[in-house]
Amino acid sequence: MKNPTFTLDFVTRVGKNTVNMVNQLVDMLSFIGEVAITLGKSVMQPKRIRWRPILFNIRTAGFDALPIVGLLSFLLGVVVAYQGAGQLRQYGANIFVADLIGLSMLREFAPLITAIIVAGRSGSAYAAQIGTMAVTEEIDAMRTLGISPQEMLVVPKLVALIIVLPLLTVFADVLGIFGGMLMASTQLDVGFIEFLDRFVKAVGPTSFLVGVGKAPVFAAIIAIVGCYQGFMTKGGADSVGRQTTRSVVQSIFLVIVADALFSIAFSLLDL
């Protein structure tokens, strides 16, 4: 080796990063454990559930996200239909656009695009909110006042998102298919009635359930990663920004990994 310090440097860095990553994984697991315990306690004592923040989060993470989720899934439906149209036309298989749109939207695109939008919108907001509270000593103050930050900040977000993400996914399903249908009628001369006729035959309820069933898992990933990164904030205001960015990158990454695992599991189960 020409430059021994370089290799040494490199090896040290790899080592340090590995240790960091393992530490973070352990931290994250213990955080998940804490959240699970708090959630369990809340379920055992429903009086402790904080409804107000849950409702507030349902509005901000769910209702307020309707326009953007609707618009993007509509566009996605349009794009997929448009791309498919050229291929299908060559074989005169125009009507199969309903299969294409139905399966791809319900199974993959709608849950995924919804989760990604919500990770960007709400996951980042969670990290920023909790991170700011950590910097301004609000979390410490909460603990010294005998209020569990988990119970006050994490559980309501988690519960709200688990309720809301499947609903948003259904909304994305509808708008995505509507987008595809619009494209099918203009590009492929497949009318709405024809399209829906074929859609009902080709796409079973399993496809719908498989897609919507993934949403609660994505919701848990987004809420937990966002809150966890918020709690990891130390030091000044710049750290809030860093943790927020990290929460978005990590939650989108984990959502896609989870989606891949779902695909494998579903294909093994022949769903």
Next chain:
Amino acid sequence: MLRQTEHLPQPSKASSNDPVIEMRNVSTSFGEHVVHSDINLEIHRAEIFAIIGGSGSGKSTLLREMILLQRPNSGTIRILGIELKDISELDALALRKRWGVMFQHGGLFGALTIKENVGLPLHEHTALSDAQIDDIADAKLNMTGLKPEVADQFPSELSGGMMKRASLARALALEPELLFLDEPTAGLDPVSAAGVDALVMQLRDQFKLTIVMITHDMDMLWQVADRVAVLADGKVQEVGSMQALSQSENPSVKSFFMGHRGQAAMQRNLTPLENIKE
């Protein structure tokens, strides 16, 4: 004022002479960096106890260990007779209701108004009605010298000094018997600082509160502190009244009184009491 005497916790007879806070051989380090090595401290009931020391000497860390926000690497801490090491969650909650903490930067909840901030501990831990809680919150805000119109403002709309007062009002909401103050007068104008001095004395004299504070304010130390612990090099260098400390030969204690601020404060405060009153 009737309500206050009503809620005032009765010191249990058995422990009224035991120290309120007892630290034995407390050591703390962050990685390689040793912050405390073998700290020993005793703080008594109805005492105003100050912790001083240079920046980074571990004052805040020591305070955080007392209020269950951090654990030392070794050693024992007993607060109000309860050992903190293997404390159960229930005991911790009971203890937390018996003390109030005023944070260096206030630690007020930005999403709540000042009045809601002060009322929050009451909402969480008592069965009082909203109207009663409102009354108590108003009384506490009044006690700390905040004007009534501040009550419905948000923390972001307040000055640093007002935030400290509000934070103090919240710390007093549950009628604690023990009060922790991190830099209560830092960033306050001299008149407000004197107000805080008076308030701290009043709390101790009237309600027999034990008060532990971190402060760099020499005037406050001379005026209100019964005993002062000097923290340096990871150890408690000396504990005693300001008078006693000002005579100390210990170099890290001496350095506190040597600077011109220390000198000026000493001059001001060593003059007979009658002169200070005005």
